[in-house]
Amino acid sequence: MAVGLLAGLLTLAGCASPGPPDSAPQEIQSLLDRHARALLARDEAAYAAALAPERAPAALEEFDRLAEVPLASWGYRLKDVERRGEDRATVRADLAYRVKGYDSGSVTTERVLDLSERDGRWYVTADRPGEDAPQQLWQQGDVEAVRGTHSLVLGVGQSEERLRAIAAAADRAVPAVSAAWTPAWAGRVVVLVPASLDAMGGLLGGPAASYRGIAAVTTGEVGGGPDAPADRVIVNPEAYGVLGDFGQQVVLTHETTHVATRTATSAATPVWLSEGFADWAAYRGTGRTAAQAAPELRRAVSAGDVPAALPDDKAFAFGGDADALARAYESGWLACELIAERWGEAKLTAFYRAVGAHPGREGAVEKALSETLGTTPEEFTAAWRAFLRDRLG
Template sequence: MAARRRTTRARPGSGVRRGLPGRGSVPSAVALALALLVGCGGNAAPDAARADVQRMLDRRAAAVLERDGTAYRATEAPTSSVAGQLATGTAEFVNLRGLPLAAWSYDLTAFDRSGDRATAEAALRYRIRGYDAAPVTAVRTLTLVRDDDGAWQVAADEPSEKGTEQLWEQGRIRAVRGERSLVLGVGRSTEVLREYAGLADRAVPAVTEAWGEDWARRVVVVVPESLEEMAGLLGSPASGYRGIAAVTTGEAGGSAKASADRIVVNPDAYDVLGGLGKQVVLTHETTHVATRAHTNAATPLWLSEGYADWVGYRGTGRTASEVAPELQRVVAEGRAPAALPADSDFGFSDDSGKLAQAYEGGWLACRMIADRWGEGRLDEFYRAVGGHGKREGAVEGALKEVLNTTVDEFTERWREYVRAQLG
């Protein structure tokens, strides 16, 4: 979400014919030429304010990295500088002290000045030490003022319309390191965050055993204080995540050098789960982190979500009826599904039963592949689908190439498997 810088060149003055001045007339001729150039829109000196602001933001970034509160406050305007706005940056500076940063920088992407006031948009880029291979970008809207000495300062630093809230805007961050995880929380005790780290540390090797070692093999888990704060981090209404225990953010189909994913927990839903449920959720989301580079527009949700559930439940000893109660119910009613779940079946709606059936159907499809063709073939099939790059023909090609079957044959075998497992 970074905007590109644009450079605008001033147009030279038009229609100005310069004669050769006579001896002794140079000053008046030069003055006349300058007057004509100004009047005809000649090259104006560029406003240095933008460059001054960028240098101030560079100092602000250095202060964050060096944990230098004095230097940071020097970039902050007094709270009275802009009516109705508070410079909350100082509090946020304290909040993010717990974040182990490897990089923090601002790239000014838009600038609009009016006298001693200005508004700007900046791409804030940061990396967490040991976890982010590339910077995470947050788009910020800045309100700027110039003090009596001509120095620009930040009066307000907020998410832009293109951006989302950041964890440090919600409160002071606590960071707990596990062996293979980093847990960042707000409003949670260190003891509680250690429990998350323990679950994440068990999820990473479980995913590696199923998927392989071609991923970072470490995860960042973000634990906000409530569902509302979770929604703020994701930039969506809270109603869309009610009942969803966690989600994984990141760029689907990204390269191995792309920025690390974040597993964002909905504490309202996660905290009511039992021990097994919490472990399955974190293992499921960790699977999304591991498979991200092979997941793209070609990958149907029944495969990406079904595979993540398959890894989550792998080795737990849970039976099909225990994992897929909603699908078992419709099978008992004689309404077994005729087709694999469509992407639209995974949409959040008031019909929670339909959503559960979609997840359960995807899980059984992946479980069937592992049972019939082997776990290695399941992984190969997943990678082959993503390797196609686009949806059309991806599943069909992978079914033929990896499993030596067709969509119709695979669907019929899945229907029989569902009835056999849940009937």
């Protein structure tokens, strides 16, 4: 009898009506959708309507900072809602935006927003980057935009003259890259110029010291196809500024090459190949000799210290020995230069694409060497070492 009564009670409990669903996620998503539409429409009043009074001054400052950025899209996708009492919530959301005329895919970054409910409506009280997410340029100051023929340069704390000079160099880089990398690509580039090295670190979500002496880096997702997150070339204003015109042009052409080759680059691509190809494209047609363009490696080879093998990925890590890093880049460049000279530029591109198309790192280079160049890793390494002695010894 007791067992039957217990079973009945359990059945009744199982049939009990659940409580009403939490409507907050849907209401917050609708709020963020309206907020995004207002930003795209440059409707300050509608944008401010989503903001709590304590959030409004800072948010409207960001609204103004974005005035010169030509946005094609801007939107939030709610990922998680954490209720904190009856009238407060913290949410994680992906912010995705595209720059008009330049981005085929979106830049996506995680945001954490605090909200409060007042009189039946939700308002944003705080908005910050997610854990480990980088800053965005407009959060660092007023953004000034300079449009080139093939480029868009967005800067904070920079003179218009400097931004125009960078745009001119980027405009020269795009056709140079298209001549070196013949597969179709967007043929345009977005360059970010923060105010300082520290600000650059903020954009990259890492310690600024790691990028000291690095003139520029390119962000992006390898092998993601045409809808992959958009690339950005981020200039270190301090290191870039001490270069001469030639060095600055090489840097921007190198970084633009990464943009062009992004969809053909994958986890199977060793860094010596991706960085070596970018340097090859940047130096192509400049008339610079190997001795001029590879001074650190030349010193080592002249002293009888010829590398035994191509550098591994760890050799390209920022923040370590600057001379060793230079030798790694120079080694990758001369490997690509060897392929272009012995097998031809078309074969170099075919080799790059074949490596990137492999399903994984293991066997990728070996297979591409065999099928594209008709050689083996051992034969190629021996040829590369002889090439170094010939050009740098």
